[in-house]
Amino acid sequence: MNNPDAKSAEQQTVSKSFVDVFKQLSLSDLKLKLYSSTAEDVERALLKPTGDLDSLLALLSPAAEPYLEQMAQQSVALTRQRFGASIGMYIPLYLSNLCANECDYCGFTMSNKIKRKTLSQSEILDEIKPIKSMGYDSILLVSGEHETKVGVPYFKQMLPLIRQHFSYVAMEVQPLEEQDYRELVAEGLDAVMLYQETYNPLTYKAHHTRGKKSDFAYRLESPDRVAKAGVDKIGLGVLLGLDDWRLDALLMGHHLAYLERTYWRSRFSISLPRLRPCTGGVAPKVELTDKGLVQMICAFRLFNQQLEISLSTRETPKLRDNLFALGVTNVSAGSSTQPGGYVEPNTELDQFEISDERSPDLVANAMLARGLNPVWKDWETGW
Ligand code: SF4
Numbered sequence: 409m410n411n412p413d414a415k416s417a418e419q420q421t422v423s424k425s426f427v428d429v430f431k432q433l434s435l436s437d438l439k440l441k442l443y444s445s446t447a448e449d450v451e452r453a454l455l456k457p458t459g460d461l462d463s464l465l466a467l468l469s470p471a472a473e474p475y476l477e478q479m480a481q482q483s484v485a486l487t488r489q490r491f492g493a494s495i496g497m498y499i500p501l502y503l504s505n506l507c508a509n510e511c512d513y514c515g516f517t518m519s520n521k522i523k524r525k526t527l528s529q530s531e532i533l534d535e536i537k538p539i540k541s542m543g544y545d546s547i548l549l550v551s552g553e554h555e556t557k558v559g560v561p562y563f564k565q566m567l568p569l570i571r572q573h574f575s576y577v578a579m580e581v582q583p584l585e586e587q588d589y590r591e592l593v594a595e596g597l598d599a600v601m602l603y604q605e606t607y608n609p610l611t612y613k614a615h616h617t618r619g620k621k622s623d624f625a626y627r628l629e630s631p632d633r634v635a636k637a638g639v640d641k642i643g644l645g646v647l648l649g650l651d652d653w654r655l656d657a658l659l660m661g662h663h664l665a666y667l668e669r670t671y672w673r674s675r676f677s678i679s680l681p682r683l684r685p686c687t688g689g690v691a692p693k694v695e696l697t698d699k700g701l702v703q704m705i706c707a708f709r710l711f712n713q714q715l716e717i718s719l720s721t722r723e724t725p726k727l728r729d730n731l732f733a734l735g736v737t738n739v740s741a742g743s744s745t746q747p748g749g750y751v752e753p754n755t756e757l758d759q760f761e762i763s764d765e766r767s768p769d770l771v772a773n774a775m776l777a778r779g780l781n782p783v784w785k786d787w788e789t790g791w
Pocket residue numbers: 507508509510511514515516517518551552553621
């Protein structure tokens with residue numbers, strides 16, 4: 409017999425957000441478990457490598473460090489099984505560096521006395537020309553978070569223009585309301601990247617001191633709004649260095665697991681950016697070594713075979729070349745992190761310093777040399 413309450417229970421599940429799930433988690437308990445995991449826990453996790461949060465915890469723990477080689481081998485195999493040898497190529501287009509928030513790790517922070525710039529339609533078209541000549545067909549639109557000057561009306565005006573030139577358009581801007589996302593999807597938006605930066609509310613508060621971004625809970629529930637609006641792909645991320653990276657990564661895993669369970673139609677990606685120097689920015693509080701980054705990428709691949717993992721130009725060429733084969737699925741190259749930077753570079757406007765300054769061609773050649781195929785066009789939207 410049908411349960412008459414089944415539909416309303418399902419609706420209730422969808423109407424609540426990750427904030428409710430997050431409130432049930434004890435960060436101190438999870439941290440304790442992370443640092444008391446044993447070799448047996450890691451070995452168990454390696455035997456059942458997908459989808460289990462306890463396994464993710466073990467694989468992110470210090471106890472997993474001696475198993476890095478085995479994790480890497482499994483990660484490569486799982487990635488090739490799901491994604492073949494393809495690596496999706498994308499490039500950021502910075503629309504504006506205006507920002508109404510104070511984040512002490514970012515060059516665009518409100519109090520920084522830098523030249524501010526928001527691209528006009530013709531400046532966007534000027535930027536698109538060099539981007540297209542590099543071969544790109546997938547673009548990530550980035551801006552500071554300034555609702556009044558770079559808000560939904562601006563995005564609605566610019567998206568159709570940009571969409572004519574790219575088959576996949578992602579955005580990394582301020583969190584919006586569900587209806588706003590719906591309207592942007594109608595204008596051609598495919599994906600939204602929305603990084604929590606850190607899942608530790610106290611650390612979050614210390615680094616986000618003014619502006620709407622200081623509302624931890626609003627940001628935490630934003631991916632729910634993105635998913636409810638029917639955006640094809642949702643990207644999560646933490647800024648590695650703000651807090652204990654193992655705990656932040658684990659909590660991002662909880663967030664991802666909740667979203668996948670609740671919004672099974674969406675695709676998901678993660679980014680693992682390390683804190684980089686910028687004008688007036690803070691130094692990392694907790695350093696994540698290259699080895700730690702490798703562990704994290706492998707742990708997420710073993711946790712989730714479908715997950716897309718992005719790698720930006722924040723990392724050095726040598727490290728990026730080694731990470732390409734490991735579990736990464738999307739890579740940027742030739743990036744500028746300033747509005748107007750593809751036409752007229754001006755380092756004073758940078759959001760953060762880039763480590764890999766190679767051209768997209770050189771990066772693509774490095775991939776080919778490792779038996780990987782750089783893919784410039786995301787065909788899925790055309791299916
Ligand atoms: S991280 Fe984002 S919100 Fe914070 S200052 Fe930079 S651009 Fe603004």
